[in-house]
Amino acid sequence: MKFHTTGLLTAITWVGYTSAQHFKRLGACPKLGCVFPPDQVDFFPGQYFDIRLEVHAPVNGSEAFNGGVPDQQFSFCIQKGDGACEDVSTFFNMTSEPELETWSFSYYEDLFAQDADEPTLVNVASKAYRALSLDIPGHYTAKLSYYNGSETVAHWLVRESPKEAKAKNVLLFIGDGMTQAMITAARLLAHKSINGRYQSLMQMDQMEALGHQMTHSIDSFITDSANSATALYTGKKSSVNALNVFADSSANSLDDPKVESVAELFRRRTGGPIGMVSTAFIADATPAALCSHTRDRDQYPSIVYEYLFGASALNGSFTWPTGCEGPDVIFGGGAEQFIAGPGSPNGTDFYKVFQEKGYNVVYNNTELQATGNDEKTLGIFSISNMAKWLDRQVYPENLLNQANSPTGDGTDAVDQPGLKDLTLKAIDILQARADKQGTGWFMMSEAASIDKMMHVLDYDRALGELLELDDTIRATIAHLKKIGQDENTLIVVTADHGHGFDVFGGADTKYLAAQTSDRKKRAAVGVYQNSGLSGYTVEKDSSPLNNTVVIGAQGPNFPVTWDPRYAYAAGFAANPDHREGYAVNKSGPRLPAVEVETDILDNVVNPSDQPDGEYHAPTSVCPDADSFAGFVVNGTLSVDQPQGVHSLTDVSVFASGPGSEAFRGVYNSIDIFFKIADALGLAADASDCDSD
C-alpha cells in the first residue's frame, strides 16, 4: 500500500519511548529517521553496500507523530573524519538522485495490542542508494536530517586491513547451533576416560587457537541462522530472517539494503573458486548467506536462482555489481529447489539450468566419489535436509520409506554421503580448479543438523552430527597435509548461535522404564556422584580387568554404543511440552510436541514420542502418562512453539593454520568476517580507488 502526502512539517517534541520491547517499529531504527547501514557498522575496505533512508510518521500508537505525514524533504550527508559533511550524491559522485519512495506498514506495540488486534500504522518516505563502497580506512559519519532539525547519525568505520594475505585458502566449518556444552557432551560420549583423564580428545580440543564470539542480532538478543550467518560472512549484524541485507520496512523483501559477503568479495578480488557445503537443504540460511540477499530467508527459489545469476538478475531494478557467479561446489540436500515444480525457480528443472551453466550434477555418494575434480559440481543428495549420521551409521533402516530421492523419482535416498565425504571431495574440486587459475579457494562446510536435531530435543542425533563434524575436521586436516595444502589453509570452526543445553546427570533407563508414575521415574536420574561414568565407550560385557580404550563401532571417534542402560541425562533451558526418557530414539528423529485443535495454536506432548520404542503404544493425545517409558515435562515456551529455540550463550571458535592466531580471545560474530578477509588479504588497494 503506497502513501502520498505533501503536507508541511513542523518542529516537534518527542513522545515517551519505551525501549526493549518485544515488538519494535523497525529493528535497527530507534528514532523516526532511519539510516541503513545504521550506527556502529564497520566495513571492510572496498566492500559493496546499499544505503536505505527512511522517515517514519506513525499515525497512531505511542509514537504517533505529525498527523501521520512523513517528511519527504529529508537530506543526507556523509563526512570522512573531521571533514565537511557532503551531500551523499556529491560524496559518491552520483550522476542522478534516486526516486523518492513512499509506503506504509503496521505493527503491534505489545502483546496486549496484539490480543486486541490494535495495530499501529506508520507512513514512510524513503530513498535508496545502491552499490556503493568506501575504500579508504577511517571513520565516517552519516547524517540524516528530517522534520526540520531532527537528526539520525550513523558512525561508520572502514577498518584497516593488511594487504598481504596470510592464507591462500580458507575453510570455514559451521556447527549450526553448537555450544561448548554440546562439545563437552560429545566428548563424553565418544572419548574414553580413565580416572578422569581422557585417553583421546576431540579434534576441536586440539586446534591452535580458541576464541569466543557473541551471536546476538542487531535488534534482538537472540539470533536465527540467517542474520548470524550474515554477521559471520559480511561483518554486519542484521535482523532475524535477513540474509546479507539490513531489514527495511518496505513490503518487498528483495529491495532491502544489501551488503557484500566474503564469498562475493573473494570471487571479485581473486577470481578463486568457492565451495558451499551443507547437510541442510541447500537454500537454507547458513549456505544461502554466502551468495544471496533477501529480507526473507524463506524465499528458497530466488535464493538458489541468485547462486547462479546474482542479485541484479533477480530484480533488475536494483543494481548489485557482485555475486558468487555460480559457486564451484554446491553440495547438500534440498532437491525441491531443483526438481521442476513449486519449489524451483519459475517452476523450471533447475538441475538442467545448472547443467547448461557447465555443472556436473551428482545425486548420491557413489556418483560423488566417481565424478572428476575439474568442473563446477552440483551435488544434491535428498529432498529436504540430508539424513543424520545416527540414522546413516547406526539405524540405516530409518533411511527407508522416505521417498526423498533427489531425482524426484519417489525412491529413497539411501546412498547419501556424510559431511566428511562432502568436504573432502569439495576440497579436491576446489584445489583442482584453484590450481588451474593460480588462486586459492574459499569454502563453507556446515553441520546443519546439530541445530535441527536440538530443535526437536533429539540430543543424541544432534551429538552424532557434532561428532561427524569433529571427525570431518580431523580428516580434513589429514587430507590437507596429504595434498600439501595444510600450510596454505586457514581452518576456522565455529557456530552461529546456541541452544540452551547441558548434561546434568546419568539416567538408569531400565529403572526409569520400570516405574509406573512420573514422579517415581524422575528418581532414575543420578546427579553428582550418582551421575556415573559414560557407558557409551564401554563394551557391554567388559570386565574389571579390561581397562583399555575401546574403539567406537563407527570409528575411533564415535561411541561404542548409543543405548547403554546408564544414559546421560540432559535438558534444555526452554522446551515445548514433551516426554523425557533419556533413551536414544531408534526409529528416527523425535517430534516432541504436536498441535491439537483448540481456539489457539496449541502444542502438547506428542503421544507417539517414546524415547524408548519398546513400550506401550499411545492411544490418545491425552495419554495416561504411566503407560509410557518417559515422564511428561511441561513446556516453558509459548504454546505456539512446537520446538526448542535458540539461546544467547557465546559460542566457541577454533582455528588452525596460517592466520589462526587472530581468532584467539573474545569478540563479536562480525569480527569473524574481518579476520577471514584479513587472512585472505582481500582489502582493496586504496591507491587504485576513489571512494569519495
Added chain:
Amino acid sequence: MKFHTTGLLTAITWVGYTSAQHFKRLGACPKLGCVFPPDQVDFFPGQYFDIRLEVHAPVNGSEAFNGGVPDQQFSFCIQKGDGACEDVSTFFNMTSEPELETWSFSYYEDLFAQDADEPTLVNVASKAYRALSLDIPGHYTAKLSYYNGSETVAHWLVRESPKEAKAKNVLLFIGDGMTQAMITAARLLAHKSINGRYQSLMQMDQMEALGHQMTHSIDSFITDSANSATALYTGKKSSVNALNVFADSSANSLDDPKVESVAELFRRRTGGPIGMVSTAFIADATPAALCSHTRDRDQYPSIVYEYLFGASALNGSFTWPTGCEGPDVIFGGGAEQFIAGPGSPNGTDFYKVFQEKGYNVVYNNTELQATGNDEKTLGIFSISNMAKWLDRQVYPENLLNQANSPTGDGTDAVDQPGLKDLTLKAIDILQARADKQGTGWFMMSEAASIDKMMHVLDYDRALGELLELDDTIRATIAHLKKIGQDENTLIVVTADHGHGFDVFGGADTKYLAAQTSDRKKRAAVGVYQNSGLSGYTVEKDSSPLNNTVVIGAQGPNFPVTWDPRYAYAAGFAANPDHREGYAVNKSGPRLPAVEVETDILDNVVNPSDQPDGEYHAPTSVCPDADSFAGFVVNGTLSVDQPQGVHSLTDVSVFASGPGSEAFRGVYNSIDIFFKIADALGLAADASDCDSD
C-alpha cells in the same frame, strides 16, 4: 566395623562387570584391588602424597568373590621408567612397614537394590603409606599384586616443570558454578549495546588468554565444588565431597590418602603469604580445599582447625608434613565455625584461638578498611554465607532481620564488605607481608554465590554476583598497577563447574502477570526477533533521541535497573518443581521448592515463591496456579532434590599477567594446578633430593 580373616585364597575368574553404573563399589577402583593415587595420576615434582592400597572381597552381589575373604598377602612395587619394580618400602627407603588394616563396607549396586534394601557387603584388607613424594620427573609404574596373580597397575607421571618462576604472585579467582552462558547473560544485563555492538565489555572479555577446562570428577562425570577445587589446587581428580584426598572405602573420613595443595606447596617452597577469600562460609569446599584434607567436606570444625594447625594435628596418627600454617588472610562468612558452640572446633571460641595465634580479627567492612596490613588477618562478616550483591546494593532491606552478626550477638550483619572490598584489602595485606619476607604471595578469591543462587534458580542474584566478580577483577588489575605489582602478578579467572543455564528470550512481565492461565502466561515469552533488546541498561523514560550509553545505577559495570518490564527469560537444563515469572525477586533469594509430608522425600512448588511479590498471596501448598504471577514448571530432577544441580559443560579460563599464555586452549581442570605451580616456579630441585 572391623573385619578379620586368615582364609586361604585361590585363583579366580572374574564375574561379569557392568561399568558406568550410578552406584559404584568404590569410585576410582574398577577392580578388586585398588591403588590410590590411581592410574593416570600426574604429580608436580616433590609434591607430597599418601598411598592407600585396598583389596576387596564382596560377600554378595554381582562381584561376590572368594567367600568374602580379602587377600591380606598383597604386595606393592613401584618402578621408575623401564627400571625394576621395587617393593614400596625399598623404593621409598622406609624404615618400617605400615600395619595391615581391615574393615567392611556396603553399597547398593543399583536403584532396584536400593528400593529392595539389598546392600552388597564388601570385606577389605588395606595398607597406607604416608607423606611420600617423587621429585624426579618421568614415568612411574605402581603395581598391586593380589589374589595370586591379579594385578592393578597405576601409571603415574611426574611432570617436568621449569625451575624459573614467571610470576611472583598468583591471584586465582573462582566464579563458583560460572559458565560462559552466564557470562554472556551478565554482559547483556550490564553492558549497553547499540545495533548489536557492545559499547563496553566485561573485564573477563578483555583478559590476555582464553582457555577451557573440563570439570568432571574422577569417578562421575558431574563434579561438586570439593573435588573440582581439589583438581584445581592439587592437579588430582577426586570424588564428590573429597577435599585433597582420594576417596578410600574406610569409614574414617580423615584417613583417606592425601595430596598436597598449591597453597601448601607455595608455603613450603617459598614461605610466602597465602590469602583465602570467599563470599561463602569460610569452611565451604572452595576455600577449604586450599588448606584441608578430608573425604567429607561437611566436617566444618575440623576443616577450620586444619587451617591453623595442619592435618597431622587433626589426627596425629597420620603424618602430614606440610600445611597452610595459618593463611595470612582469611576473609569470608561462616561465623558458626568461630563462635563457641556446636559448629566450632571442640566447641571453643575459635576467634580467640586465632587471636592467640597472632591474627587481627575483624567483623565488618568498617573494621576491615581500618585494620592495618602488617598482621595476619581473619575477617568473618556473617553467620553462614555472606549477603548477595543484589541485596547489599539494590535491596538492602533484605539484610535486616537475619540475626547473622558474625559476633553471634543476634544483630544483623548489615555492614558486610563485597568481594571487591575483600580482595583489594587482601592484596594489601599479602603485599605488605610479602615485602617484609622478600617473597611473592598466593591468593584465591571466590565469588561463591554465583553457584549458590543458581542452585535456587535465582539467576538475577547469581548474575549480580558474577558482575561483582567481574568488577572485582577490573578493580584488582587497576590496584595492582597502582601498587606496581601488575607485572609480577598472574591473574587466573575460572570456575569449578557449571549449571545448565541459558537465556532463550525476553519476557513481558506485565503481560505474564495479567494472564490468568499457565498456558497463556507462557505467551509472554518472546523468542528470536521478539526476544527484544536488554531493558536493563536503559533508563525507563529514555526517548528515541537518547542513544547514549547509560551508566549503571550501581556503577558503570552494572545494570541501570533490575526490574524492567521486558526481562530476559532464562531456564535450566534441570530443575525441581517451581514457578517461573521471570521478574527479579525483590524480597531476597528464591526458595523454588519445598518439602511436603509424604511417604518419600518429596519437593513441590514453593507456594511462597512468587517471582513478582506484588501478586496474590498463597493459601495452601497446592495453590491454584492462576492466582500467581508465574506459571508452574514441573521438575526433571528426582523429587528428593529441592534445588538445581551442577552440569557437565567445560568452563572458561581467563588469564592475564606473567605466565598467562599457558592458559590458552583446551585442557583438563587438573592442568590449572600445574600451570600455576609452573608459573610460580615451585618445582623441587631434583639435585637436592633423593626420591628413590
